[in-house]
Structures are given as structure tokens and as C-alpha cells.
Amino acid sequence: MQADYVIVGGGSAGATLASRLSEDPNTTVCLLEAGGRGDSILVRxxxxxxxxxxxxxxxxxxxxxxxxxxxxxGRRGYQPRGKGLGGSSAINAMLYIRGHAGDYDEWASLGCEGWDWQSVLPYFCKAENNERGADDVHGASGPLQVSNQKSPRPITDAFVAAGQSLQIRQVDDFNSGDNEGIGLYQVTQFHDEARNGERCSAAAAYLHPVMDRPNLTVLTGAHASRILFEGKRAVGVQYLQHQQSHEVKAAREVILCGGGFNSPQLLQLSGVGREEDIRPHGIEMRHHLPGVGQNLQDHLDFTLAYKSRDRDNFGISLPGSVSLLGHILNWRKTGTGMIATPFAEGAAFFKTDPAEHRADVQLHFVISIVDDHARKLHLGHGFSCHVCVLRPKSRGSVTLVSSDPMAAPRIDPGFLSDPEDLDVLMNGVRKTRQIMAAEPLARYIHKELFIEGEPDDAALEQHIRNRADTIYHPVGTCKMGMDDMAVVDPQLRVHGLDGLRVVDASVMPRLVGGNTNAPTIMIAEKAADMIRDAAAHI
Structure with missing residues (x-):
């Protein structure tokens, strides 16, 4: 099999890129995805x-x-990542957040020319079909449906009011370039009549509607095992499907869209990276590139949780179970109600230090009790609030466990390896507990879980070290730039190799101050234009 472009990974970036590149009927695209179609009722x-x-x-x-x-x-962290078309956009909370304008201006200052806020804003707008319509910072004709929440719960309104009582300004739009304030998230959710209230993953937005294009081949259950090279040029990809090994050749380019973990892993499996990460596994070195798998950054998160007598939220109880069927039927009929919720309904961005020029903490207010990524369940009803450090200084790495392409990568986020991250998180937690204790939210609290009273610094530090974990935004492991540790240039071409790009969250040189799904789709939109432009000048 051969295509002009072979894309590895059908997540937020890969689905976007495959759709955009195959718009030209004279361009052939083959997309390899290790998971399934990503269109089941659990996704929708x-x-x-x-x-x-x-x-x-x-x-x-x-x-x-x-x-x-x-x-x-000494705990092992948990790292859920989407497997299937749509990738993590198929299993996330659907939150549409771009970050702060200064995040992208910082990228440009680090050697990523063309990635400043004013340069990337048109691509955010191009992607977006916002329910509120188009304006200077939003689009209304793109594939990605962005909606107001269908049925936010009254307790979420109480969260917003509690923040306002502490002089945090209410914000209606967190995506204009300055996200400081408190309000409700917009979500990647269908707002058209046909699919109102369903999740709008990147695959549902970009890929599922065009799967019948004759110039687009989408292979699911296809696990990439190695990039094929001729000298320093990538010419294809070897993959496993149904326990059989296959190859697909790329006439123009191989494009990695596996994300912060799988893209560096595939490079290392193919002999691209640091010798000490590759040779010990018996893999032949193809190209020394010291930044591969380094510079891992992730948003560390600590969750406050509360029991409540209010049952207008998700919980484990007989009344809650009885009403669930009604909620499902209502959602199927109207696209609204509890089944339409993103769970994380309330948003806040604030500064723990007034000297900061951008918010350094983000809150996700959730209408259920969250403990260990919903892997530990609690009887009764309640609510939670995630507190995360937006610009961590800690750095980690992604390396190989073995030469087996089916093995999971070795993931070391290095959480709290920089002490400043702990200081920011502790200050953020203390301010968040003030919001939780403020009216009108306080009246919903029956009991706080995990923390009693007002812990001193030593006690709060131990709470954080015992319970904090990711909020699912790993980036940076194939970072963009022109320095010695950069893996790709500002055109997202892998340094020192031909016919190979990386297009996903791994190219972010610094983590943005917010959720990473919308920025990843933006990266793919911009990359599609760069790739088409490069082909036109051959």
C-alpha cells in the first residue's frame, strides 16, 4: 500500500490532519489508528x-x-489517553479552552516563529463552529462544534457566585486571549438539531463525515511499530494489524500524531533519539536527536471533594439510580439534561501571586465526587473541585521499556521535582477552599472529604503528595524550536531527517495555561496549511 501522506494516530491532531489533507482529491492519505472507530454510544x-x-x-x-x-x-500516577479515532477528545470532559495569548507569544520568543497568538488565532477560528456565532476571536463555520453547556446544574452557578463574592470576576468567554476569572466552560458538543447534546470529538467533527473519500484510507486496529527509512528520509511505516505485520509507503511524508507519549516512543523504536534510550534495547541508531522524549510537562492536579445532601448531581444512591433512566431518555430525546453534562461544568483561572501577569492556577468544578480518576467510588452525592498548576517548572521524560512496540512507554512526569510547583499548588488549594466555603456554595456542603479543618503547611503538603496526580495534559516530548533540544522546527519537520513531521501536543515547547485539546486541533489546522504549501513548492 502507498499514499502521499501516512499519518500515525487518529486522535485530535491526526483526525484533523487526515481530513484537511484529503480535501484535495489529488492527494492520497492513509491514517493508522491503533484503536477503534470512536463512535460508540459511550463516546457520543x-x-x-x-x-x-x-x-x-x-x-x-x-x-x-x-x-x-x-x-x-512514591506513588505511580495514572495516565489515561484516548485509544480510537478522536483520541483523547473521545474520552475527555469536552472542555474548549485555548490558554492565554501570552502562552503562544512565549512559544514565538523561544524560537517558534509563526506561533505567536496573532498567528495561531486564525486557526482556532477556522476549526470552530461556535454556537454563539463568529466575531473577532471566534469562528462559526468550522467542523468543531463548540457549545454552551446544555444543562448546567444550580450548584455550578453557586460555585460561580461564590467566586464572585471573593472578588473573582465573572467571565463569559475564556478564549479571547485573557482567561482570568470564573464562569462556565464552553464544550466541544454538537448543537445542531441532528446530534444535539452529543460529544463532538475531533473524529466526529473532522473524520467520520469524510470516511468515504476515495483518496482517504483509515485503518483501525493498526498499531505502528516502526518508521521505515531510506537513509535519512522517512519512506513509510510498519504496523501490526490482526497480529500480522504490514507496511504502508509514503510518497511525500510520514506524519506522527500519536501525542505526548506515543510519538516519542515511535521515534525511539525507529532509532531516532538519544543513544542511551535506544541502544540498550537492541535497536539500531538511525539518527541522534537528544530532545526526543525529554521536556515532558503535565498539569499536576489536586482534587477537593465534598459530600452533599443535594441530589441534583451525579452520585451513588437508590434515588440517583432510579432517575438515571429518565435522564438517559431525556438526553436521547432533547440532547439536554444530566447525560449532556461535561461533569466539569465550572471554570476558574486565578493568580496565586498578584505579581504574575497570567493566571497560574485553573479550577475544574465537577458535579460529582471525584477520587483517583473515578477509580474509587463513594456512596452518596457530592461535588469536587480540581486545582491544577498551569505552568509547572517540573520536567520529565518518556522512554522505552523494551523494543516491543506493543509495550507501554516508560512515563516519568517528574511531578513536584521543582519545589515552586508545590508552592503554587498549596496556595491554589488554600484559595480554592475559600471559594468552597463561601456562600452560596457553602450551603451545599454536608462534609468535606480527605481534609479536616485548616491544615498547616506540613499537613497540606502531605495531602498533596498523597493524592495529587495528572489532569491529562502531557506535552513537550518532541518540542518545537531551533535549539539543541528541539525535535522539530517551526514547520514541525523533524530536525536532520527528511519526509518526517510530528503534529500533536508533543511539539509544544511549553505547556499552555489551560486544557490542551483545542490547542492540539489548532496545531493540526496550521500544520495542514504548512504541509500543503510545502507540496505546492516541490
Whole structure:
């Protein structure tokens, strides 16, 4: 088999890129995806994320683990990642957040020319079909449907009001370039009549509608095992499907879209990276590139949780179980109600230090009790609030466990290896507990879980080290730039190799101050234009 472009990974970037590149009927595209089609009812129904996220069993989820983290008292972290068309956009909370304008200006200052806020904004707009319509910072004709929440719960409104009582400004749009404030998230959710209330994953937006294009081949259950090279040029990909090895050749380019973990892993399996990460596994060195798998950054998160007598939320109780069928029927009929929820309904971005010029903490207010990524369940009803450090200084790595392409990569986020991250998180947790204790939210609290009273710094530090973990935004392991540790240039071409690009969250040189799905789709939109432009000048 041969195509002009071979794309590895059908997640948020890969689905976007495959759709855009195959718009030209004279261009052939082959997309390899290790998972399935990503269109089951568990994906389409937003609240069904609770069945996929825990990874027990592994449904549309790689369900990775980290190595033991010294900063988390030796615990292994959990790293859910989407497996299937749509990738993590098929199992996430659907939150549409771009980050701060300054995040992208910082990219440009680090040697990523053309990636400043004003340069990337048109691609955010191009992707977007916002329910609110088009304006200077939003689009209304793109594939990705962005909606107001269908049925936010009253308790979420109380969260917003509690923040306002502490002088946090209410914000209606977190995506204009300055996201400081408190309000409700917009979500990647269908708002058209046909699919109103369903999740709009990247695959549902970009890929599923065009799967019948004769110039587009989408192979699911196809696990990439190695990039094929002729000298320094990538010419194809070897993959495993139904326990058989196959090859697909690329006439123009191989494009990696596996994300922060799988793209560096495939490079290393193919002999591209640091010698000390490759040769010990018996893999022949193809190209020395020291940044591969380095510079891992992730948003470390600590969750506050509360029991409540209010039952207008998700919980484990007989009344809650009885009403669930009604919620499902209502969602199927109207696209609204509890099944349409993203769970994380309330948003806040604030500064723990007034001297900061951007918010350094983000909150996700959730209408259920969250403990260990929903892997530990609690009887009764309640709510939670995630607190995460937006610009961590800790750095980690992704390397190989073995030469087996089916083995999970070795993931070491290095959580809290920089002490400043702990300081920011502790300050963020204290301010968040003030919001939780403020009216009108306080009246919903029956009991706080995990923390009693007002812990001193030593006690709060131990709470964090015992319970903090990722909020699912690993980036940076194939970072963009022109320095010695950069893996790709600002055109996303792998340094020192031909015919090979990386297009996904791994190219971010610094983590953005927010969720990473919308920025990843933006990266793919911009990459599609760069790739088409390069082909036109051959």
C-alpha cells in the first residue's frame, strides 16, 4: 500500500490532519489508528466518560501508568489517553479552552516563529463552529462544534457566585486571549438539531463525515511499530494489524500524531533519539536527536471533594439510580439534561501571586465526587473541585521499556521535582477552599472529604503528595524550536531527517495555561496549511 501522506494516530491532531489533507482529491492519505472507530454510544453520550476514564476495563483508553514518583510519596500516577479515532477528545470532559495569548507569544520568543497568538488565532477560528456565532476571536463555520453547556446544574452557578463574592470576576468567554476569572466552560458538543447534546470529538467533527473519500484510507486496529527509512528520509511505516505485520509507503511524508507519549516512543523504536534510550534495547541508531522524549510537562492536579445532601448531581444512591433512566431518555430525546453534562461544568483561572501577569492556577468544578480518576467510588452525592498548576517548572521524560512496540512507554512526569510547583499548588488549594466555603456554595456542603479543618503547611503538603496526580495534559516530548533540544522546527519537520513531521501536543515547547485539546486541533489546522504549501513548492 502507498499514499502521499501516512499519518500515525487518529486522535485530535491526526483526525484533523487526515481530513484537511484529503480535501484535495489529488492527494492520497492513509491514517493508522491503533484503536477503534470512536463512535460508540459511550463516546457520543458525554456523561458516559465515567465508564471510559478509569480504565477498568480499558475502553477506548490506553490507561498508562507512570513510574513511581518521588514527589508523590512514591506513588505511580495514572495516565489515561484516548485509544480510537478522536483520541483523547473521545474520552475527555469536552472542555474548549485555548490558554492565554501570552502562552503562544512565549512559544514565538523561544524560537517558534509563526506561533505567536496573532498567528495561531486564525486557526482556532477556522476549526470552530461556535454556537454563539463568529466575531473577532471566534469562528462559526468550522467542523468543531463548540457549545454552551446544555444543562448546567444550580450548584455550578453557586460555585460561580461564590467566586464572585471573593472578588473573582465573572467571565463569559475564556478564549479571547485573557482567561482570568470564573464562569462556565464552553464544550466541544454538537448543537445542531441532528446530534444535539452529543460529544463532538475531533473524529466526529473532522473524520467520520469524510470516511468515504476515495483518496482517504483509515485503518483501525493498526498499531505502528516502526518508521521505515531510506537513509535519512522517512519512506513509510510498519504496523501490526490482526497480529500480522504490514507496511504502508509514503510518497511525500510520514506524519506522527500519536501525542505526548506515543510519538516519542515511535521515534525511539525507529532509532531516532538519544543513544542511551535506544541502544540498550537492541535497536539500531538511525539518527541522534537528544530532545526526543525529554521536556515532558503535565498539569499536576489536586482534587477537593465534598459530600452533599443535594441530589441534583451525579452520585451513588437508590434515588440517583432510579432517575438515571429518565435522564438517559431525556438526553436521547432533547440532547439536554444530566447525560449532556461535561461533569466539569465550572471554570476558574486565578493568580496565586498578584505579581504574575497570567493566571497560574485553573479550577475544574465537577458535579460529582471525584477520587483517583473515578477509580474509587463513594456512596452518596457530592461535588469536587480540581486545582491544577498551569505552568509547572517540573520536567520529565518518556522512554522505552523494551523494543516491543506493543509495550507501554516508560512515563516519568517528574511531578513536584521543582519545589515552586508545590508552592503554587498549596496556595491554589488554600484559595480554592475559600471559594468552597463561601456562600452560596457553602450551603451545599454536608462534609468535606480527605481534609479536616485548616491544615498547616506540613499537613497540606502531605495531602498533596498523597493524592495529587495528572489532569491529562502531557506535552513537550518532541518540542518545537531551533535549539539543541528541539525535535522539530517551526514547520514541525523533524530536525536532520527528511519526509518526517510530528503534529500533536508533543511539539509544544511549553505547556499552555489551560486544557490542551483545542490547542492540539489548532496545531493540526496550521500544520495542514504548512504541509500543503510545502507540496505546492516541490
Amino acid at each position: 453520550a458525554p456523561a458516559a466518560v465515567v465508564a471510559m476514564l478509569p480504565g477498568r476495563p480499558k475502553i477506548n483508553n490506553w490507561a498508562y501508568e507512570t513510574v513511581p514518583q518521588p514527589g508523590l510519596n
